[in-house]
Amino acid sequence: MTFTVQFLIDVLSLGGAYALMALGLVIVYGILKLVNFAYGELIMVAGYAMFLMGGSGLPWLVMAGVAVIMAVIAGIATDYVAFRPVRAKSVTAVLITSFAFSTLLQNAALLFISPRPRPVPLPDIFSQTVTIFGAITPVRNLITIVAAIVLLALFAWLMRRTVLGIAMRAAATNFTMARMLGVPANLIITSAFAISGFLAGVVGLLWIGRIGTVVPGIGLEPLLVAFIATVIGGMRSMTGAVIGGFLLALIDTTLNYTLSQELLKFRDAFTFSLVILILLWRPDGLIKGPASGQRT
């Protein structure tokens, strides 16, 4: 029982974080059919915003709110700097500009802050543990699970029950047709980047909460995780991205529990092998999503 609870909490908290990361990436991909490689830096921005506010004496929740807003602003900036000017030109151009923007942000952090890890303020509750059915677990894991459930529910509501959400789904299915109906394309795209930034900001807080420090390259792992989760789940489906996130967490956690100490350092190799097997079985990912995957 204790083991099962421990395992479940680990899978759900890691999966929740992975699912939110994947969702933040796929919401932009769904509409533009382009991967935002500067996505990890949105998480970095949230982290450094926390670090810079560290000595301010502000309540933690206020700092967290500001950090998320900074990530949203960085998300919108990605659209304006890296995507909008070259969007109509070519996939290659956007690939390069999004990598360039990512490098620019990372190097700015290196140059103006430090290449070394910097501490971020964390509330006490992040370092506390609780015992549930005999399983000892950090409270932050439970916070992650709750945050993931709330955000996924909010996201589902936004996409199904609001004007913006319906317009975004229409644009994600067939961008050209949505425009022909009068859907404002630029507004939809900017909103997607803003939501992506919001998710990255929240994930950033939870992710950095595990480590307690921020470095310029902090966004690389979340980007990779988000990318793999969306590839497993299906690049065109938001549900797929969430399922992919949880599946990846299930694989990671299972390997953590089962691999011996010497093998554990090769965990990623095992994970990726499994991902390859999944893709051989379902090359389009688990959930196919809308068929019209044309770029605009």
Add this chain to the structure above:
Amino acid sequence: MGQSMSEKSLNAAGVSVEFSGLRALDNVSLTLSPAEIVGLIGPNGSGKTTLINAITGQVPLAGGRVTIGGDQISGLSPRRIALKGINRSFQIVRLFNNMTVVENVESSALAHGVSLRQAREKANTLLAEFSLSEKAEDLAGNLSYGDKRRVEIARALAADPAFLLLDEPAAGMNEAESETLLHILSELPRTRGLGLLIIDHDMGLIMRLCNRLHVLASGRTIAEGKADEVRKNPAVIEAYLGSEAANA
């Protein structure tokens, strides 16, 4: 009333379109008044779809202009043109396949700034009109071809367009589906004061539906006027209709 209607006509004047030097449309003029149905016909490659693309702003004009009631719309973005009251369909149905039928229909109303509740009401009314109510919550991608076509037209109507341009609406339909469509389309000008431009190869459908015909061949207008008269025009018979239609 005739005067105010003609003021709000959709007017393409001397429209030309070029694709890398090749003239796809050459000085074509067409007027579509509210509450009338015009058939746009011509052999394959004569420029029919290009004319719709030109009117809806999807291809740039090499000459001429398009106006609604005297206001120029050519040069505006496709979205702006849609907001001016022109809606179109495509040869291949372009529904939002992973959204429900009712969401598809309300999406176009929403784009025109109505509230979610109003859009939902409008969508439900339209679906009832089109006998699609029981499929409202089905995914659009799972519908039969005929139903998809009807949803597409319902979606276009949810935007309350003044003009609807349909590119081969009956293509791929069986006879029963085609008959239902014909009935729906023939009612639109009367019930909604809508101006309809229809491209189709089904001459039976076109002749039963349209007040006027506009015939293109190789990007040029070769005839226009009342359907019966155009059908007897020797140039039209030679270019498009062939002996089959002349004998019909």
